[in-house]
Amino acid sequence: MSETVARVNNLTSGYFGQTVLENVSFDVQRGEIFIILGGSGCGKSTLLKHMIGLYKPYSGNVLIMGEDISAAGEKDFKNLVKYFGVMYQNGALFGSMNVLENLRLPLEIYTDLPRELMNEICISKLSLVGLETSYNLMPSELSGGMKKRAAIARAMVLDPDILFLDEPSAGLDPITSAELDSLILTLSRKTGITFIVVSHELDSIFTIADRVIMLDKSVKGIIAEGSPEDLKKNSENQLVQNFFNRISSSLKQ
Numbered sequence: 422m423s424e425t426v427a428r429v430n431n432l433t434s435g436y437f438g439q440t441v442l443e444n445v446s447f448d449v450q451r452g453e454i455f456i457i458l459g460g461s462g463c464g465k466s467t468l469l470k471h472m473i474g475l476y477k478p479y480s481g482n483v484l485i486m487g488e489d490i491s492a493a494g495e496k497d498f499k500n501l502v503k504y505f506g507v508m509y510q511n512g513a514l515f516g517s518m519n520v521l522e523n524l525r526l527p528l529e530i531y532t533d534l535p536r537e538l539m540n541e542i543c544i545s546k547l548s549l550v551g552l553e554t555s556y557n558l559m560p561s562e563l564s565g566g567m568k569k570r571a572a573i574a575r576a577m578v579l580d581p582d583i584l585f586l587d588e589p590s591a592g593l594d595p596i597t598s599a600e601l602d603s604l605i606l607t608l609s610r611k612t613g614i615t616f617i618v619v620s621h622e623l624d625s626i627f628t629i630a631d632r633v634i635m636l637d638k639s640v641k642g643i644i645a646e647g648s649p650e651d652l653k654k655n656s657e658n659q660l661v662q663n664f665f666n667r668i669s670s671s672l673k674q
C-alpha cells in the first residue's frame with residue numbers, strides 16, 4: 422500500500438505579486454525517488470522552498486506527513502522539521518566545525534540526547550555515506566564529492582522520512598556525480614527514505630528517478646508527470662520530448 426508523505430495542493434506562489442507557480446498539485450509516495458525538473462527560472466527552487474516550509478504561498482498548501490507546513494507557526498514547524506532533512510546545493514557545511522561537529526549540530530538543536538549517543542548516531546550516518554574515518558576533518562579538507570556526502574549524512578541525522586536534495590550534482594565532475602547517484606540509490610534501498618530531488622541532469626534522472634514532474638514557465642506549473650522512461654517514450658509535449666531526447670552526456674563520450 423502506498424503512503425503519501427508529501428502533498429502539494431493547488432500551490433500558487435511568486436515574488437512581489439508576480440506569480441511563478443500557479444495551482445501546482447502533486448503527491449510523493451513513501452520510498453520514491455522523486456525528481457523535480459525543468460528549465461532555468463521555472464520555479465524548481467521556489468517549489469522546494471515551499472515544501473520545506475521556508476516560504477508561504479499566495480494560496481494552496483503543502484502537507485508533509487499529512488501536516489500543513491505552509492500554515493505552521495514556529496512551534497509546529499519545529500515538530501515538522503523532524504520529518505525531513507535538506508541538502509542544499511553547496512552542501513552548506515559550517516567551515517569552522519569539523520565533520521562530526523557539523524553532523525552533531527541538528528541533534529544538539531532538536532534533541533536532549535547525551536553527547537556520546539549523539540556521536541554514535543553521527544558515526545553511523547557517516548558510515549552510511551562511506552565517511553566514517555573522516556569525522557575529524559574540516560570541510561576545507563574534503564573533496565567536492567565528500568562535502569556532498571557529509572551534507573547528506575547531516576541531513577539524515579534526525580532519521581527523517583524525507584530527504585530533499587537541491588541539485589546534488591551541481592559543481593561535480595561526471596564521475597563523482599555518478600558516484601553520488603549510486604549512493605542515493607543505495608541509501609534509498611537501505612533506509613527506505615523518500616528522496617525529493619531538484620535536478621536537470623539527464624543521466625542522473627534516468628539512473629535514479631522513480632517518477633519526475635517537469636515544470637515549465639509557459640504554464641507556471643507541471644507540463645509532465647511520470648517515469649522518465651514513460652515520458653521519453655510517450656509524451657506528446659514538444660518541450661518534454663526535447664528534454665528527454667537530448668543525447669545524454671554518457672552517450673556523447
Ligand SMILES: Nc1ncnc2c1ncn2[C@@H]1O[C@H](COP(=O)(O)OP(=O)(O)OP(=O)(O)O)[C@@H](O)[C@H]1O
Binds near residue numbers: 436441461466
Ligand atoms: N528571492 C527572489 N525574489 C524575486 N524573484 C525571485 C526570487 N527567487 C526567484 N525569483 C524568480 O522566480 C522565478 C523562479 O525562480 P527559481 O529560482 O525558483 O527557478 P529555478 O527553476 O530553480 O531556476 P534555476 O534552475 O535557474 O535555479 C525566476 O524568474 C526568478 O528570477
